[in-house]
Amino acid sequence: MAAYCRVSTDHEEQLGSFANQVEYYAELICSHPGYELAGIFSDEGISGTGTKHRPGFQRLIQACEEGKVDLVLTKSISRFARNTQDCLRYARRLQQLGIGIRFEKEGIYTLDASGELLFTILSSLAQEESRNISENTAWGIRSLFARGVPHMNASCLLGYDRGVDGRLVVNRAQAKVVRRVFRDFLEGWSASEIARRLNAAGVPGVRGEARWYPVSITRILRNEKYKGDLLMQKTYTESFLTKKQRRNNGELAQYLVEDAHEPIVSREEWEAAQLELARQEAFRERHRVTQLGSRTAEPLHARVFCACCGARYLRLTGPRARVQWWRCVGASRAARDTAEEGLGGQAAVDASVPAADEPACTAPRVAEDALHAALAAAWNQVVGERAALEPGWREVERTGDVLQRLRARQMRELASHGAADPLRPALVRMVLEELIVHDPCSYEVHFLDGTVRRVQTARYYA
Ligand SMILES: [Zn+2]
Known part of the structure; x- marks a missing residue:
């Protein structure tokens, strides 16, 4: 066990404090039954910035390297070294030798978690130091946090x-x-x-x-x-x-x-984004979808699901096809292969694609026009009933969490613009949570504010 003492200036009062430090450590170490004093190393009134001007410090390091010391006590980080680079270098070297340093004032011991905190801060400060942090601020680690x-x-x-x-x-x-x-x-x-x-x-x-x-x-x-x-x-x-x-x-x-x-x-807005991130995570987990959002910015992507098997519907054909079909990815392996082509391989990484030995879903494919018609029908129902729905939205806008408030306000404002067919992609994006296909004429539309509408559409033929 060793102690290291230093005062940074040669002012008289500080020299007094130096003598106190030496005495304090001598007494502390000798009075402690588990401690054996390996020496008190000190530098007095030396104002050089580098460690090479501190003979006491150099002797301490040497004693450490010779295995004579297993714990170093020092009053504070600023007493131990004059700059972060030095502190980092020596604290680390001693750590590698299995020697801990106890910084009394900061309550830090380099061989436990508080030491890791110190190293983290020191290394970031060391990076800063190239920008010439002044001597005073270099050691304000605790107060950096506090401020x-x-x-x-x-x-x-x-x-x-x-x-x-x-x-x-x-x-x-x-x-x-x-x-x-x-x-x-x-x-x-x-x-x-x-x-x-x-x-x-x-x-x-x-x-x-x-x-x-x-x-x-x-x-x-x-x-x-x-x-x-x-x-x-x-x-x-x-x-x-x-x-x-x-x-x-x-x-x-x-x-x-x-x-x-x-x-x-x-x-x-920030809180609403956190809640929306959490909602999306739960949504992806529930539907076994790895990623939301398509390359083509298709607003229905990963929002259409099969009532029969729960898997998602994928667009089968490219944007230039005469009729765009959507099909449950559980419906057949063949459908999956087509979907892969159509979406540039995106479906290949999708967890919702069933394994070959799972029984295939029998849900039929549906035309994209039918999906759009179902959505428009459900939305226009909401628009038609908005007088009845409005008190509910206003209530949520007062009492809901920030995301519920946002969704209720968006629904109320968008519904006030009246009916539309087809719906603008921007509107679909903002209001639709999921569209569930029961059969090619029957759909269930879940809006993000929690409103659900069941709608029937005419059958679309190619
Ligand atoms: Zn299905």
Whole structure:
């Protein structure tokens, strides 16, 4: 067991505190029955920035490497090293030797979880240091957390730049893209469709290129920074030897700072997006659909299901065919193969496609026109009954959760525009949860606000 003491200036009062430190550790170690003093290493009144000017420190490291020490006590991180690079380098070297450092003031021990927290913060600060963080702020680790200043790299965060004080400031141009992602998502576009649309429009991402993936969209939707909050310690360095970054699922404390910076979307909109993400996840699980949203931006994609076997209906033919047919993917293997051709292989990865040994569903194929007619009939019923439905929507708008409120308001406003046939794709996207095919003339339409209508249509022949 060793102690390391240092004062950073040669002011007299600090020298006093230095003598106190030495005495304190000598007493602490000697009075503890389990501890055996390997030495007190100290540097007095030395203001050099690097470790090479600190002979006491060098002797400590040497003693550690010679195996004479198994625990180092020191008052604080700032006493141990003068900058993050040094602290990181030596704390890590000692960790590799199996030697822990106990930083008294911070309550951190480098061989347990609190040490991992320290390493995480130190490594991010070390990156920052190339931008010349002043001596005073370099060690304000705890207060960084308390003040809600993120230590992550703002250059990877779409919509924000880092301001002079380290806080996030809105980047107006990028914020527009963030708002668009939230708006499109709540208007029924799936993450993959949003990514495809941004790519097609050449909208630049955070690195200046239009390279969007579904996962970049969901990451934006889930990021709490867009509502003005800051969640600290979302990830941590698992082990400093592997440098593996892990998601923090409660292993370490998380700090949520509300209203840490200017929001880009409202709290309501952000919460609604979380509820919609959860709804979609439950929906995909219930219907065994791996991905929502088609390449052709077809609003009925992954929204039409078979009443007979529960599998989804896929469009069989390409957009230039005279009649576009939809068929239950459980209906036959042949139907699946056709669907694969029609959708460019997209169905191949779909979990809802049954295995070869499952009994085939006998549900017939249906014409796309019939699906559109069924939808229009159900919607126009809702429009016709809107006087009766309106009190219910208004009630939900007052008492529902943010997503229920949003859906009720969308239904009420869209219904007020009157009947339509066929329905605009944008409207279908915003109101339709699923369309269930009972037979080619009988359908059940579930709207996102919970309204359900059963409709009959004329049979369509090719
Ligand atoms: Zn079926």
